[in-house]
Amino acid sequence: MIQVEQILETRNPYLLSKSPLLKSSAVSILKQLLHQDEVNAFLDEHKEASGFEFIDKVLEHFNFAYQVSQLDRPNIPATGRVLIIANHPLGALDGLALVKLISEIRPDVKIIANDLLAEFDSLKPLVLPVNNMEGKAGRKQIQEIMQSLHNDEAVIMFPAGEVSRLSSRGIHDTKWNQSYLKLAQKTNSPILPVHISGRNSFLFYTSSLLYRPLSTIQLANEMFKQQDRSINFKIGQAIEIQQLAGMPISNKEKNKLVKRHLYRIAKGKKPLLQTQKTIAHPQSRQQIKQELKQAELLGKSNDGKLIYLFDYHSQSATMQEIGRLREISFRQVGEGTGQAYDLDEYDKIYRHLVLWDDEELEIVGAYRIGETARYLEEGLENDIYSAELFNYDKKMAPYFAQGIELGRSFVQPKYWGKRSLDYLWYGIGAYLNRHPNIRYLFGPVSLSNHYPAFAKDLIVSFYQRHFADNDKLAHSFTPYHIGSENKAVIEALFKGESYKEDFTTLKEQLKHLNAVVPTLYKQYSEICEEGGVRFLDFGVDAEFGYCIDGLVLVDINMIKASKNQRYRGEK
Numbered sequence: 001m002i003q004v005e006q007i008l009e010t011r012n013p014y015l016l017s018k019s020p021l022l023k024s025s026a027v028s029i030l031k032q033l034l035h036q037d038e039v040n041a042f043l044d045e046h047k048e049a050s051g052f053e054f055i056d057k058v059l060e061h062f063n064f065a066y067q068v069s070q071l072d073r074p075n076i077p078a079t080g081r082v083l084i085i086a087n088h089p090l091g092a093l094d095g096l097a098l099v100k101l102i103s104e105i106r107p108d109v110k111i112i113a114n115d116l117l118a119e120f121d122s123l124k125p126l127v128l129p130v131n132n133m134e135g136k137a138g139r140k141q142i143q144e145i146m147q148s149l150h151n152d153e154a155v156i157m158f159p160a161g162e163v164s165r166l167s168s169r170g171i172h173d174t175k176w177n178q179s180y181l182k183l184a185q186k187t188n189s190p191i192l193p194v195h196i197s198g199r200n201s202f203l204f205y206t207s208s209l210l211y212r213p214l215s216t217i218q219l220a221n222e223m224f225k226q227q228d229r230s231i232n233f234k235i236g237q238a239i240e241i242q243q244l245a246g247m248p249i250s251n252k253e254k255n256k257l258v259k260r261h262l263y264r265i266a267k268g269k270k271p272l273l274q275t276q277k278t279i280a281h282p283q284s285r286q287q288i289k290q291e292l293k294q295a296e297l298l299g300k301s302n303d304g305k306l307i308y309l310f311d312y313h314s315q316s317a318t319m320q321e322i323g324r325l326r327e328i329s330f331r332q333v334g335e336g337t338g339q340a341y342d343l344d345e346y347d348k349i350y351r352h353l354v355l356w357d358d359e360e361l362e363i364v365g366a367y368r369i370g371e372t373a374r375y376l377e378e379g380l381e382n383d384i385y386s387a388e389l390f391n392y393d394k395k396m397a398p399y400f401a402q403g404i405e406l407g408r409s410f411v412q413p414k415y416w417g418k419r420s421l422d423y424l425w426y427g428i429g430a431y432l433n434r435h436p437n438i439r440y441l442f443g444p445v446s447l448s449n450h451y452p453a454f455a456k457d458l459i460v461s462f463y464q465r466h467f468a469d470n471d472k473l474a475h476s477f478t479p480y481h482i483g484s485e486n487k488a489v490i491e492a493l494f495k496g497e498s499y500k501e502d503f504t505t506l507k508e509q510l511k512h513l514n515a516v517v518p519t520l521y522k523q524y525s526e527i528c529e530e531g532g533v534r535f536l537d538f539g540v541d542a543e544f545g546y547c548i549d550g551l552v553l554v555d556i557n558m559i560k561a562s563k564n565q566r567y568r569g570e571k
Helices: 004-011 020-033 036-045 052-062 093-103 121-126 139-150 179-187 202-210 212-217 219-224 241-245 251-266 285-293 317-332 372-377 394-401 420-434 453-466 484-493 499-512 519-526 561-568
Strands: 065-068 082-086 110-114 127-130 154-157 165-167 170-172 191-196 230-235 296-300 306-311 351-357 362-370 390-392 403-411 440-447 474-476 533-541 547-555
Touching (some): 020 036, 036 052, 065 093, 082 093, 082 179, 082 251, 093 110, 121 127, 127 139, 139 154, 165 202, 296 420, 317 403, 351 420, 362 420, 390 533, 420 519, 440 519, 440 533, 453 484, 453 499, 453 547, 519 547
Parallel strands (some): 082 191, 403 440, 474 533
Antiparallel strands (some): 165 170, 191 230, 306 351, 362 403, 390 474
16 A cells, blocks of 8 residues: 555655645645555555566556567567666556566566565565665665576666656657666676657656656656557567677767667667577477477486487477577577577488477477488588588598488586486487497587687697597688697697596696586597597687587497497497
8 A cells, every 4th residue: 555644754754844734735735646545446456466467457457558569579588687678658557568578478577666666565576676766776676686687587677767758859768877787797688678669748748847856746647647558669689798798888888879779779770789689489398299209219318308319390399499499508608690599401401319308398408410321322411511611521421421410419508417418428329229330420519619719729729639630531611720829838738648637737727717628529539449539620610609610520439338338238
């Protein structure tokens, strides 16, 4: 319930200390402007409602609607932290409608709002309170906002901190607070711009020009004037905070750019800032399960994960979900295509090793398998994926004839650290058992461009030194070059005589750089006896976040007995 006298005692005790007549008049006027009786009657009627249900009741009460293009809705990320910023034309209903819209995709959404709004018990679960009246947030309030983002939640913020006003450019937000930039940078959160169309009454804007505090008092009354109206949302693509943070200008200038960017997308103009497509929304889990039931079951892990061999077909929910999860996984390590899905033409002709969690109804991870022997028979050996990155010598033909290309392997972040990549190797083992003619595995293994330059040089140098290809079977179209200064330092670090000693040195040096040997590099290098693994060349993939691709070649006949027993059941 709202009580005007109680609010005044908290916010402006000076006014109540004046004459009884002034106090009585002020309270009476404010009760009418704030619609105290009507609001309290509504709160009493819906006292059991809370959170999104309460917002539904408010929007129904005012018959207040919103529209958003079906082309814009997919821009709302279905998972992961995101800071949503918007202009603020109305004052209350626009914020509630925005929460409702985002909740349709993100039930974990919260909104940063003034602490007056947080006093409504029905909204407390959704509100991160700040004192907008004073234009600042306390340390504890900032920590709560940052914690929500660290928890990978969606957080809505109005940078202006107050309602839009009338200006020479029309109805626009007042000066934006830069705090959203600091929040995004500290939590590494992408910024999702949302423009809201809407306007208050002529009286509101006129009184705002005369005396701004007077218009602020009118906001509750303005809300009741929005009866039977609607607003439009225009949702832009996410702005990557790393790209924004790297711009050689002050936060003040960045703030101006983001604000202009938001108002430009409202008019359908070209965005000012570089954006990244939002990763696609999840596919139906039940549909994926039904599709996988039609695929070949290769095996089952000890804890119940199922390993399928899946073939592409059009309109496949499974392939769409693989593409979605690939993009999520690769973006987490600074790679990815920047598209809604990581899918390409090769997915149609390659086969897919899929690890399925039947309890959670989720794809844990996947590998892509190219049966190059078949392509060789059809004269398509140059049409394999890795041939886009590396130029193969004719001497590679026997390896194609007895090999499969592996690539695009991923485990979605939810399952990181749970031996899921190990499960995919069980799947490869099961595939090899059913195809005894296969002797070689090959394909590009990525190293994120987010690694420090010296770390990348260390890793490439180590694998070139200990897993060199003397036959020169392939070379990259865009080879990776180690800097001359780093080359001299690295040559002094690696003796080249002992794999174990140099590998220990590699791990120690990477530790100083807060980095580790990529899991796949470690797994490939340790799966065979000496001479069973080669890295044919290293190149830079500009289409994949400028990651480094190491082209690996594995001789299955030289896999260690312990690994054969583990992954293929051979003794």
